[in-house]
Amino acid sequence: EIVMTQSPATLSVSPGERATLSCRASQSVSSNLAWYQQKPGQAPRLLIYGASTRATGIPARFSGSGSGTEFTLTISSLQSEDFAVYYCQQYNNWRALTFGGGTKVEIK
Amino acid sequence: EVQLVESGGVVVQPGGSLRLSCAASGFTFDDYTMHWVRQAPGKGLEWVSLISWDGGSTYYADSVKGRFTISRDNSKNSLYLQMNSLRTEDTALYYCAKGPGRSYYYMDVWGKGTTVTVSS
Numbered sequence: 001e002i003v004m005t006q007s008p009a010t011l012s013v014s015p016g017e018r019a020t021l022s023c024r025a026s027q028s029v030s031s032n033l034a035w036y037q038q039k040p041g042q043a044p045r046l047l048i049y050g051a052s053t054r055a056t057g058i059p060a061r062f063s064g065s066g067s068g069t070e071f072t073l074t075i076s077s078l079q080s081e082d083f084a085v086y087y088c089q090q091y092n093n094w095r096a097l098t099f100g101g102g103t104k105v106e107i108k
Numbered sequence: 109e110v111q112l113v114e115s116g117g118v119v120v121q122p123g124g125s126l127r128l129s130c131a132a133s134g135f136t137f138d139d140y141t142m143h144w145v146r147q148a149p150g151k152g153l154e155w156v157s158l159i160s161w162d163g164g165s166t167y168y169a170d171s172v173k174g175r176f177t178i179s180r181d182n183s184k185n186s187l188y189l190q191m192n193s194l195r196t197e198d199t200a201l202y203y204c205a206k207g208p209g210r211s212y213y214y215m216d217v218w219g220k221g222t223t224v225t226v227s228s
Contacts, residue, residue: 034214091213
């Protein structure tokens with residue numbers, strides 16, 4: 001099983017500031033990495049796939065980068081609606097998909 | 109509009125069985141891989157199972173292998189999860205999710221989920 005480790009667990013950021021979230025894979029997943037956003041009481045929403053491709057309708061302030069074992073999700077200027085929990089997911093080993101433990105982005 | 113609606117979640121005793129359903133609409137169901145993903149109360153996301161577009165391939169998380177069975181009925185645009193030998197640790201919100209096509213195994217559309225509680 002590929003273990004996905006996200007850091008930090010909680011990120012305190014002021015509105016308008018930049019947020020940088022990390023995701024590390026226990027072995028290479030190439031660029032087969034997705035990011036999701038989940039707000040309280042809601043289902044997850046796909047933000048990024050292929051490590052860096054924004055999903056339909058996702059604002060340009062969200063960007064993804066990385067390949068292999070190290071990945072980053074950057075939110076360039078946090079808006080009030082961006083405070084949520086973010087998960088990464090690898091799909092390189094599609095017989096055993098795995099999610100990271102999540103990073104909660106909270107208001108500072 | 110693409111829509112996924114889960115149903116079947118209830119309170120069940122340990123050792124019991126349950127079948128979840130997911131009704132899909134707004135897309136050509138038999139062109140897409142489908143998934144079940146769960147979230148225990150206050151916890152993160154856990155992938156449970158996936159099924160290929162034609163039902164010919166199925167995969168499971170180790171935590172449910174041998175107890176859960178995923179299936180689909182493309183004529184009814186429906187996805188199912190048969191859950192047997194339920195344990196308290198299976199308590200969670202269960203999401204049905206759609207893949208982006210026949211290949212690539214992320215989830216681009218999610219349902220709202222159905223709650224399964226395993227308790228005596």
